[in-house]
Amino acid sequence: MRTDATRSGCRRPRGTGRIEGTRGGAVADIAHEPETTQADTAPLHLPHAAVECPKCFTELQRDRDWWLARPAGSRLVGLVVARDDMPSVVQQRDDLTRFGVPIEGFRHPAPDILESWEQRLARLFDTFRPGDVLVVTNVQALGRNVDEGTRTVSALARRGIVVKVLSHGARHLDTAPTV
Structure with a gap:
């Protein structure tokens, strides 16, 4: 068989x-x-x-079915972060587009403004609805360090948001950074 x-x-x-x-x-x-x-x-x-x-x-x-799975009526949202420890904004956008995240009217992120990382995340969280799927190119998009990334994922999970990471930077998921 x-x-x-x-x-x-x-x-x-x-x-x-x-x-x-x-x-x-x-x-x-x-x-x-x-x-x-x-x-x-x-x-x-x-x-x-x-x-x-x-x-x-x-x-x-x-298994594209798993990667593309999301609750009915939910939105697929891509997060692009401009930081030195991240791939270029254009590369992140291209990776998200290949994954299937619709990029309409894409604008490069604003340079650092007088807003903390937590304030930016809170503003982003306010745009989500339970069941929405957040897609990031790598785990560093969720925080500047492992603790911050873990807090971000926990906060999203409490709001009913699914997080999918395209690249863990590891050969196998079990050796990927835990966030």
């Missing part, structure tokens, strides 16, 4: 396999097809963390 997962070398028979999202990654109950079968060995069908497995991780990344 051929499934989407068999393209990447993973086998997920109908009704027996599962991929579950968890905080910090996904767990997969998937077994790999052996490269060569030897008479004295047999493949072990043990669950493993999909994000630790290059074959499974690639398949998870290709």
